Amino acid sequence: MTKFNFDELIDRHNTHCTKFDGYGSFTSDYDEIIPMWIADMDFATPDPISDAIRKRLEHPVLGYCIPPEEYYTTLQDWFSKQYGLQISKDDVTYTPGVVAGIYKLIQCWTKEEDGVTICPPVYYPFADVIHGSRRRLVEAPLLIKDERYYIDWEALDKALAQSKILLWCHPHNPGGRVWTAEELQRVATMAKQHGCLVISDEIHADLTFSGHRHMPFPSVSDDAKEVGMSLMAPSKVFNMPGVIASQMYIPNPRLRDVVFPYMVQNGLAHASCYTYSAVIAAYKECGAWSKACMQYIEENVELVRKYITERIPRLKMIQPEASFLIFLDCRELGFRTTDELASFFVEKAGVMLNDGSTFGTGGEFFMRLNVGTPRSVLEEALKRIEKAVNAL
């Protein structure tokens, strides 16, 4: 028996919560819909994190703050424990969110109209950030075989030849793929050959399932260290994305000596006055919570796999190797447009999922299901989907 209660139903309405309060415009049946879209979990954030924030807020002055020494030693301990890596304090810096970090890294290393490669279907803000910074989007779509994603090496080679940066998702969202050391080493070597840097978004790293291993991109080879920059965070694994805390890990001094001062000059070095306390509490005190949570998530994933195999065989799923997101292959449902498919899930099944087409090329007629939720909610959602699919 775990001492943490992931079955607890917590009402998240009216907390300015994106997942529950932020989709009203999509449906008239707002209260009846189960929201299973944006990537946070419905579990209570672990107590040590909330306690640390409360404690800091007891002080009467909410002034500017600097990262305490303990922030760095905590990250060093975490890297050692999680990935077997000894890092130096100089290798890491705070960043106010992974997407903001990606945006600034692209600005730092490229100019307008330079190419930035992504491998879709992939986390949709990647394309947004590239368009938003007026860089040129270059695609090397992933291959899908037997409901598993693979790198299209030929397409990647061509794409990198026209790019300055590869924006990499590791583990992959929405496919949940944990890239192997061999794959990462080959990506790094190819990037280096083309003179490309690699921004590796590793926000889901610490949600890697048993039987798989996450390795921060720059750690996999000398080439990877030369070209790689990782963005990592406690936000997904400890369910604290609203704290806006992440970190860059850049072990190559030639890269970080450019990037870290650039972040300061661009006003992206400041954390809120309670952020460091929260991050330290998360990494230091919440390991047992995250282990228990991971077990719960893996059981949820298995529940979905079994349920759709046995009861909704027209749906297929990409088996995730990390995180609480499942990409459902809905191509056999026979919808003519992706809009029709997305509104089928909301209007007919009563569940709000992410439309796979928003993840770009190859995501069409897929839907992303967030299983970071109590089991009873997931079971109800599966029943609803089954009923709606049977009625088609």
Ligand SMILES: Cc1ncc(COP(=O)(O)O)c(C=O)c1O
């Ligand atoms: C791959 C990936 N990167 C980044 C983010 C968001 O990061 P942040 O909230 O730190 O900007 C998410 C959130 O879902 C994600 O899945």
